[in-house]
Amino acid sequence: MYGGVKGGAGQTDGAAHERGGEMAMNEDTSSGMHAWANTSDDEVGNLLEAWQSRYPRMGVLALVAEKERDAWVKLLQRMCNDSDIPLQGGVFPALIAQDRFLDRGCILLRFDVMPFARIYDPITLPAEGAVEELAHDVAQRLDRPRENALVLIFDAMVPTIATFLDGLYLRLADRVRYMGANAGSETFKEMPCLFDNERIAEDAVLAILM
Numbered sequence: 001m002y003g004g005v006k007g008g009a010g011q012t013d014g015a016a017h018e019r020g021g022e023m024a025m026n027e028d029t030s031s032g033m034h035a036w037a038n039t040s041d042d043e044v045g046n047l048l049e050a051w052q053s054r055y056p057r058m059g060v061l062a063l064v065a066e067k068e069r070d071a072w073v074k075l076l077q078r079m080c081n082d083s084d085i086p087l088q089g090g091v092f093p094a095l096i097a098q099d100r101f102l103d104r105g106c107i108l109l110r111f112d113v114m115p116f117a118r119i120y121d122p123i124t125l126p127a128e129g130a131v132e133e134l135a136h137d138v139a140q141r142l143d144r145p146r147e148n149a150l151v152l153i154f155d156a157m158v159p160t161i162a163t164f165l166d167g168l169y170l171r172l173a174d175r176v177r178y179m180g181a182n183a184g185s186e187t188f189k190e191m192p193c194l195f196d197n198e199r200i201a202e203d204a205v206l207a208i209l210m
Helices: 041-056 066-082 128-141 161-175
Strands: 016-019 022-025 033-036 061-064 087-092 095-097 100-102 104-113 116-120 149-155 175-184 194-196 206-210
Touching: 016 104, 016 149, 022 033, 033 041, 061 066, 066 087, 066 104, 087 175, 087 206, 095 104, 116 128, 128 161, 128 206, 149 161, 161 175
Parallel strands: 061 087, 149 175
Antiparallel strands: 016 022, 033 104, 061 104, 087 194, 095 100, 116 206, 149 206
16 A cells, blocks of 8 residues: 555656655656655645646545654645645554655655545444445445455554454445555554544544545
């Protein structure tokens, strides 16, 4: 997941370079992936503007390092809302970019056309309502049965992920390809870790249909 996203996410070829020992934005804004080690209002704003001018139906998946969760989530929500750009994202203990670990910063992945994406919560037991809702939403939007990919990013502290997946497979079976990851804190403490344009949630799953 960290290396890139296929299915309309644009190019993901080494979108960052070293500057003064820190990860910095590549000036090539045609790349579909950019990484930062520090928050930068101007650089993020310039990148989003360049992306949107070329891909007006775009959206963003943001991977944020835990240590700078509050700063990055607020910055991305503000900037994406100002430009009417759909935003989904998760918070992780560390990120991988340019063959190195980052315990601070953010990686932005561009969807050239934003796919269906939504946060479902709460999903701990009983989870039948969330499972039913997600399965219904996905089934309504399948345009390439057995070729569409369903990406699921869970709050790692949800104790019933396996039960949730069992219920989802009972309803969707092999009509989608499943991919997934867990978000959250390296301390294994409960923490809101999935976000969109308006909120940041815990006890949740982010679903993206590609």
